[in-house]
Amino acid sequence: MNKEKIIEVQNLTKQFGNFTAVKSISFDVYKGEIFGFLGANGAGKTTAMKMLIGISKPTSGEALVAGFDVKTNTEMVKKSIGYMSQKFSMYDDLTIKENITFFGGIYGLSKARIKEKTMQLVEELRLHDSIDKLVGSLPLGWKQKLSFSVALLHEPKIVFLDEPTGGVDPITRRQFWEMIYAEANKGTTIFVTTHYMDEAEYCDRISIMVEGVIEALDSPKNLKNKYNVASMNDVFLKLARNVESP
Numbered sequence: 167m168n169k170e171k172i173i174e175v176q177n178l179t180k181q182f183g184n185f186t187a188v189k190s191i192s193f194d195v196y197k198g199e200i201f202g203f204l205g206a207n208g209a210g211k212t213t214a215m216k217m218l219i220g221i222s223k224p225t226s227g228e229a230l231v232a233g234f235d236v237k238t239n240t241e242m243v244k245k246s247i248g249y250m251s252q253k254f255s256m257y258d259d260l261t262i263k264e265n266i267t268f269f270g271g272i273y274g275l276s277k278a279r280i281k282e283k284t285m286q287l288v289e290e291l292r293l294h295d296s297i298d299k300l301v302g303s304l305p306l307g308w309k310q311k312l313s314f315s316v317a318l319l320h321e322p323k324i325v326f327l328d329e330p331t332g333g334v335d336p337i338t339r340r341q342f343w344e345m346i347y348a349e350a351n352k353g354t355t356i357f358v359t360t361h362y363m364d365e366a367e368y369c370d371r372i373s374i375m376v377e378g379v380i381e382a383l384d385s386p387k388n389l390k391n392k393y394n395v396a397s398m399n400d401v402f403l404k405l406a407r408n409v410e411s412p
């Protein structure tokens with residue numbers, strides 16, 4: 167794997183009043199890496215991710231995303247990244263083609279480039295018969311795959327995926343991950359949160375957050391060795407259980 171750093175995080179902290187949601191976390195992510203960002207509900211993943219995509223100001227600490235400071239250069243951070251979440255997909259009342267045109271425009275693509283990208287997506291996702299269908303009429307799995315492709319329209323260096331496969335069936339999730347692999351192979355960095363432990367196994371490295379702190383960070387294989395368990399699910403349970411016991 168290429169060891170060029172694409173995300174550099176140093177002592178990043180976020181406080182809401184007296185409550186510290188993210189407690190001085192530090193880590194690096196490498197170019198082309200699939201980086202899994204795991205943690206139980208409320209562990210601080212979304213808060214950390216919001217700081218990295220430049221929409222929430224850190225209370226303290228530093229983060230460089232694609233070489234740009236998330237505190238002072240948010241515009242360049244936003245241009246360098248793609249983002250998709252389970253909650254925000256595409257506009258249900260626009261067709262697939264209209265959604266691609268709309269988001270392409272937001273990302274600053276020329277008309278010619280949007281046309282080119284639309285044709286590319288039609289081929290890759292085999293959309294020949296459905297390009298003029300309303301997105302609202304598509305199954306969730308299709309929406310999520312499309313949404314991923316749309317997040318990549320402007321060819322960002324990093325794509326942030328916040329629980330991208332929530333509620334999607336296992337076969338579609340597998341297809342989604344094939345798309346992720348293909349994109350990572352092109353050199354795009356994937357930063358992904360998930361609650362599915364089978365997906366954690368697919369990542370190059372995993373960070374596990376517990377109560378605002380990064381409790382563990384390594385490859386799935388090394389984490390399983392370290393905690394002497396057979397699956398990422400067991401690693402996760404072990405760390406979560408440690409929190410529950412006084």
Ligand SMILES: Nc1ncnc2c1ncn2[C@@H]1O[C@H](COP(=O)(O)OP(=O)(O)OP(=O)(O)O)[C@@H](O)[C@H]1O
Nearest residue numbers: 182185186187205206207208209210211212213214
């Ligand atoms: N704007 C806010 N004001 C106050 N507290 C907040 C705010 N946003 C998040 N929190 C708190 O920070 C903690 C971390 O929340 P966060 O959403 O980052 O967790 P998460 O790991 O993403 O959880 P989930 O998996 O449920 O999305 C939670 O206790 C949450 O209530």
